[in-house]
Amino acid sequence: DKAQARRCWNKQQRLExxxxxxxxxxxxxxxxxxxxxxxxxxxxxxRFCD
Known part of the structure; x- marks a missing residue:
């Protein structure tokens, strides 16, 4: 869903x-x-993202 996709995007940005x-x-x-x-x-x- 959109909320999970947003969380994944935020985590990816923080990781970068x-x-x-x-x-x-x-x-x-x-x-x-x-x-x-x-x-x-x-x-x-x-675990949670593609």
Missing amino acids: NVRARLRRGYKPSQGDRLRLLRRQYEDYLS
Whole structure:
């Protein structure tokens, strides 16, 4: 449905932002958090989205 498609689109955008921040560089304290976020978004997308 449209709501799920919108959620998937939003998660994909957030995942792209996290990946960009990981590529661009980050403070050491942010690294673990960014990698955790990336993993959570990837898990969500693989489970609920095409």
